[in-house]
Amino acid sequence: MALHIQFQQHKPMSLQGQFSCEAGQLLALVGPSGAGKSSILRLLAGLMRPAHGRIEVGGQVWLDTAKGIFQTPQQRRVGLVFQNYALMPHLSAAANVALALQHLPKSERIIEAVQWLKRVRLSSDESMRRPAQLSGGQQQRVALARALAREPQLLLLDEPFSAVDQMNRESLYRLLAELRTDLNIPIVLVTHDLNEARMLCDKLVVLDQGDVLQEGPAFEVHRRPRNSRVADLVGIQNRFYGAWMGPSETPGLGVLQWTRSLDTQQVTSQNSLQLRTRDKGKIPPGFPVNWVVHADGLALKPEGYNLQRDGFILLPVHVVGHRDLGELSLIDLSMDVAPCEVFKMAVSGVQRLGLKTGARGVVEMDLGLIHIMPKKPHPQQVPRSV
DSSP states (O other), rough: OOOEEEEOOOOOOOOOEEEOOOOOEOOOOOOOOTSSSSHHHHHHHHSOOEEEEEEETTTEEEEEEETTTEEOOOTTEEEEEEETOOTTTTSSSHHEEEEEETSHHHHHHHHHHHHHHHHOOOOHHHHOOOGGGOHHHHHHHHHHHHHHOOOSSSSEEEEETTOOHHHHHHHEEEEHHHHHHHSSSSSSEEOOOOOHHHHHHHHHEEEEEEEEEEEEEEHHHHHOSSSSSHHHHOOOOHHHHHHHHESSSSSSEEEEESSSOGGGOOOOOSOOEEEEOOOOSSSSSTTTEEEEEEOOOOGEEETTOOOOOOTEEEEEEEEEEEEETTEEEEEEEEESSSOEEEEEEEEEGGGGTOOOTTEEEEEEEEEEEEEEEOOOOTTOOOOOOO
C-alpha cells in the first residue's frame, strides 16, 4: 500500500519534486509558511490537479497527467484530518462519523460510528454529544474517527494537533502511534512543529518555496542535511563555517579549517581551528563550507576531563546561556579557544546540576559525526596558507 508521488507546476504556485511513503510509515512535510505543504495534501486528496504529475497508492494510479488519468476525491479512498476539525456543529459526534459511512445501510451507520469512536477512546455518552459539548482534544478524536471510518488507503493529517493544548496533544500522539500499527497505510503529516515531526515521523520531506529539498529518514536528514537551507529548516543549531583544506596525512581523513565566516581569505592559524574528519574526495581544496555536528556528536564533560580518544576532540567551554525547561535544560557553551564559537546543547538528569552561567566544562566532539556542506566560493576566494 505504498504511496509514490511526483509533481511539477509553475502556476498558481510553483511546486516541484517527488517522494514516497511505505505502508505503516508516517511521513512529515516540513517547511516554512508558503512552502507548499498544504498544496501537496490537496494534490494527494484530489482537490487540486498539477500541470504534470503522477500519484500511485497501493498499485492504483490516482493521477497520471501524461495518460489523462485523474481520480476525483470521491473516487480516492483518502482520510483527511483538518486543523480546525471541520465537524458539523448541529450533529452529534457519532452522526459526524456516520457521514463517512454512506456505503452502509442507514440503520448500521450510527452503530458503526460509535465503534470507531471507541477506537479513538471516546465513550458512548461522548459519542452522542455535539462538537460544542466536547473539548478540543475530543473533537480532534471525532475528526480522526471520521477519517478512519472510510477505511482509507491513505491518511492525510493537516496540522491536526496545533489547536489543542499540550496535555491533549501528548495523548493524541500516543493514540496515533497505537493506531499506526493497525492501519498499515501511508500517513502524511503536515506540521510546523519540528519536535512533533521528529517524535512521530519515520521520514521527512523538507520543502521550501514549493521545491522538495530533501527526502529521507528523519535521523538521516538531521545528521546529513543536503545543504545549509535544509539545516536551517529542520532546526539544526550547531552549524558553523569552515574551509576545506584537502586530504590529511592519514588516509581517508581530510582537514577542515573551522573559521568565523565563509571568507576563506581571512583564515589564519590564530582565528581558526583544524579538525580532521572524513574525506569523501568530493570537495576540492579551497572550498568554503558550512558544516554541522549532530547532537549525538557532542558530549558535555566536567572541567578537567582529559581522556583523549581517536576521532574525538576536546574543547574547553564555559556556560554563557542557561534555560531550565522542566526535566531538560538548554545551555549555550562558549569555547575557550579560537574561533570562540557557541555550542547549543540540551542536557538532562544529574548533569544539569550546577550548570549555571559561568560554569566551566569540556565538550567532547565526535569528528565522525561532522557533516560538511560545500558552498561554491567566489572566484577571488582562495584560501591562504595557514
